[in-house]
Amino acid sequence: MRTYNLDLTPLFRSSVGFDRVGQMLDTAFNSEAPSYPPYNIEKLDDDAYRVTMAVAGFGAGDIDITQTNNSLVLKGEQGKTDGEDTYLHRGIATRAFERRFDLADHVNVTKADLVNGLLVIDLKREVPEELKPRKIEIAAGTEPHTLDHDRKAA
Structure with missing residues (x-):
């Protein structure tokens, strides 16, 4: 049986929580599965x-x-x-x-x-449905809200 050695380090530089994927691939390529x-x-x-x-x-x-x-x-x-x-x-x-x-x-x-x-x-x-991506609308053209308050001297 042919043995493969994969270096997946570049893949994991930009991903989080996928380290188990590398282990699974390594096991799949290097173990003899029942046929x-x-x-x-x-x-x-x-x-x-x-x-x-x-x-x-x-x-x-x-x-x-x-x-x-x-x-x-x-x-x-x-x-x-x-x-x-x-x-x-x-x-x-x-x-x-x-x-x-x-x-x-x-x-x-x-x-x-x-x-x-x-x-x-x-x-x-x-x-x-709750796990599917949803589009968030961005409101445009609204006035910024300001608060008016009286400044009293101490």
Whole structure:
């Protein structure tokens, strides 16, 4: 596996609170992540995403999808067989899996479908109105306010 060493110091000179991003990138490039099951992540538009995972052999009841805060966890475990099957060749993976995805703030799962061995999960970023930028109007042409007061000699 290829190892990368990134120097993100110039990036952090003008930002505050993003030091953890460098650690996450370093971990992502230098650790061996599990490759089963394979998946794709698509960006559908500015606020919509889709995760597609190949889960051939798993039924909807074998897969658990959990979203907690900014984490999406997908677990799959096929039902146990009674052990009476005799195989001449067993090449279809039936092992359990757990896959975690870190989600950005305000990204939520909108739906999940299992079609032809592909688990398709749609996500959407929905920023609350109170957190969206708002335009502040500047008043122009108003007279400055002055206070008149009587000066009394002591």
